[in-house]
Amino acid sequence: MSDRLLAALRAQMESCGVDAYIAPNSDFHASEYIGEAFKTVRFLTGFTGTTATLVVLPDRAALWTDEGYFLQAKQELSGSGITLFHTGHSDSPTVADYLKEGMPADGLLAGDGRTLTARQALELLDSLGGQARFLDRDLAGELWKDRPPLPNAPVWVLSERYAGEPAEKKLAWLREQVAARADAHLIATLDDIAWLLNLRGGDIAYNPVALAYLAVLPDRALLFIDPAKLDAQVRAHLDRLGVEVLPYEAAQETVEQVLSGKRVLLMPERVGYAFYLRLEAAKAQIIEGENPSILRKSVKNAVQLEHLRQAHQKDGVAVTKLLCWLKTGMEGGHPTEAQIAEKLDTLRLGQEGCLGPSFITISGFGAHGAIVHYHVTPESDVPVEPDGLLLLDSGGQYLEGTTDLTRTVVIGSATAEQKRCFTLVLQGMLNLSAAVFPIGVCGRHLDVLARGPLWSNGLDYGHGTGHGIGSLLCVHEPPIGFNWRITARNDTAPFAPGMVVSDEPGVYLPGRFGVRLENQLACREAETDGFLRFETLTLAPIDLDAVDPSLLDARGREQLNAYHKRVYEQIGPFLTEEEQHWLREATRPI
């Protein structure tokens, strides 16, 4: 199939004088999760991994993907003739290297300018030497006859009762921020738009947002969105806000007209290159900068925080019920990873105000627990039979906020090595949650607190220790996190009271087992002026069957016992008598 499609694409390229075509698996908003309509690389090549960039030259083609998808890509691309490269690996060429070698210096590169961010395109053209030209054309889309339609989930208004702040106030604040630097602000990040307007949608799996763009001027605000998604209530809300509704497809063209000649603040990392080209054509002056809403949105207000505590209580009840069942109810046979995930999702959905999971539930037993982003499939599913560790990473979208927690559970009994790994991870999680630090400190300065116990034993993990979390928005929310290896999209801002972040160290022994423990934290003021600390929000027992108390330090033991006391007090009342009985034992002091 890919042969025929690539041949057709090459014919198109030739007829347009195009020397190279680039297609990332991206939507128009640099979203973490993308819909079916945006899986262009899958359409062209059959590769089903989500992270991928395809480059097609007249005589060859190459695909870049991450470590995590490499084996899968190798299988799925076998026989296609497409060369496979590791993104970011030193022994793989970069996309720019490959293009530089494969096209003339003043050649024509084509792609869908909506799916490439302005930053990606600018950097790419820059590394090609500055003479290459770009044709903004979705050649792949033109071949895609049965392309799925864009999602059209209804949009709804998140009441101020949950948002904690009227959208009017946020818009006014944003206009003030923009006024100091620009005449207008163009936003393509879906969670920023949702937060700003107190709107939620359902266009992206797990992230309750709607496909849209927003342009904010001093006296106008233009929302580009499919009007079919808006009911009368939403329309009235937008009217009250003075927000005009325009068709999603008309965004680029309208922006070119409306923002012509203006100073436009935008974030090149999160705005499509198509907009950039339009604004350049319209002689707009582009002011590059982060969306002011990113930092403001990460600071949850008192109403959001209070609701989030409630969401965690509900979430803790669902998870505790599952853990009790796992630890006591399995005499009748061993459920599989998928059955456990399903049961957890069902328990969570049973909680009032829960709209669904905040990401796909990870339920990995034994060696599957060592695969950081393992997602059970019918082919991979196994029963959880003694003895082994089950890693459960899940979360919910509640009207009251977004949760994310991980528990690793002993099925049967744990080996001394498993207990050692578990206890080191636990010590790290507890260390980080107890941090007190002055204003100005970022996550990267604290990461060692979580990793230290593992590092001291020659162990580590290949992911960040934590990420910011939205409020009924994305479970991965910039700009905060814990990661001493800084990446572009997280851990770039100092902590402030109201920020919510995950604390999730782990250890993974490939082919054997994995341990991860994750609590969600809220940053708040500490006792001394100028210092901050964390409040632990998550409420679910830590499996004492996996703890070796001799490996916890005195403070860690105290923290664990105090935490378990809290879990029992706050979750117990919502359980059955049997569950309560189990929880009392599961949260006993050690």
Place this chain on the structure above:
Amino acid sequence: MSDRLLAALRAQMESCGVDAYIAPNSDFHASEYIGEAFKTVRFLTGFTGTTATLVVLPDRAALWTDEGYFLQAKQELSGSGITLFHTGHSDSPTVADYLKEGMPADGLLAGDGRTLTARQALELLDSLGGQARFLDRDLAGELWKDRPPLPNAPVWVLSERYAGEPAEKKLAWLREQVAARADAHLIATLDDIAWLLNLRGGDIAYNPVALAYLAVLPDRALLFIDPAKLDAQVRAHLDRLGVEVLPYEAAQETVEQVLSGKRVLLMPERVGYAFYLRLEAAKAQIIEGENPSILRKSVKNAVQLEHLRQAHQKDGVAVTKLLCWLKTGMEGGHPTEAQIAEKLDTLRLGQEGCLGPSFITISGFGAHGAIVHYHVTPESDVPVEPDGLLLLDSGGQYLEGTTDLTRTVVIGSATAEQKRCFTLVLQGMLNLSAAVFPIGVCGRHLDVLARGPLWSNGLDYGHGTGHGIGSLLCVHEPPIGFNWRITARNDTAPFAPGMVVSDEPGVYLPGRFGVRLENQLACREAETDGFLRFETLTLAPIDLDAVDPSLLDARGREQLNAYHKRVYEQIGPFLTEEEQHWLREATRPI
């Protein structure tokens, strides 16, 4: 006096058409310590603080200095009419702000281009809007009739026995590094030149280096230095290396001729603007980059490390003798801070191979201990009478390497609050020294280990937790350190085995007391591949009279006891019987 001088300077300015004159207290090498001949601000204004920049306009003048010198500047400049500003304070204008307001946009700024670094001058001219011009002329120097001569201490060859590596090899390595990027490399940093050529000098207090510049080309190396400093042995050494000797004063002019049209690698932060202007005039292409020697020099070889251990044993004997005297020998009367500093310096100089202190000994009693960079003067000197804490920060230059250690000692007895502060600082120092971490980690990622115990109690300190240390070179050596608040000159590189760094948390209660504890650490490979750890080099007892064991965690107690056992074993044999007896008690397990 300053009135008359400033009037004369202004007359000079007028006759040259100069709109503003800038004079920093800097030598020609951006050195940390500067000689008498470079204290231009003191000459012009009478202000004796070392950190200062003076700007003179036709009708006014202003001086910038640090927090630490502000009060002193206020007193010394009283009545001078010179406005005083805080460097880096948000309520003080910057030098650029002041110049922008005080001179025409296309005006003429003058200064000694040897004392301004290229980076300083370029940034200054850039923030003035790009139209201002610069006159490289030492107008202040022209008025300075009794200017002290440049220092002329003899230069000597550090034998390979101590350097651990022949200078030939370092030069060859440097040429390889440069060849990949440039035709030549210009070095103005005195410690890099000393390290590279295995030479030492005595032109700068505490730093055994000689005033010099070095230009390295593929087939030539030019050392600009006063030839009177070189004896036959040094000349033979330089001949063997193929290094040509040229007069120090001819450096700028010669560089202009020799490097004309070439690609010249230089570090604008550490090379005078005068060179930059000359190279521009000679159509050289300036390649901005760090001196490769900075990173390489920071990694000590096995010979240097083994010698450094010996230096620390000697240093520990001197310090332990002093501590024993302080704790047991004071019945006959209470010595003053200055007498104690002098006794310590004498004890240290009595050690074989000690060439002198590596910085001015800090001996601060009571409230003086809370002044981070306190230097006792005849006016400030006080006897150390019970009860109080004495802070002693000192180090030595040995043929075997450079030491730096701090001990805080109880005179009489300590209060519970003093013990609490001391023990938190101790816990922090021990935590950091026990860190194990993967390759790639920088000091800023580990700083929390030292600060954490203080932060948890709402305390902190306003300096870095540590700095790199040279090998018979500067006691503050870039590029490593521990400082979560990153500064330009330290903590910019990940750790590597062989790097030597200080670990010195503290706590300072102004007007009351100060605590600082400092051990020197060497980075080495940990047991697990890919991980690093530290070895503690410093050997001197920690005053148990100030330790509250209940505030140390179990690991901290173990570390302290193991450390004290080592101190007793390695220092004891070099003490008198009485001192040994005292040390045994002072290093008892707790």
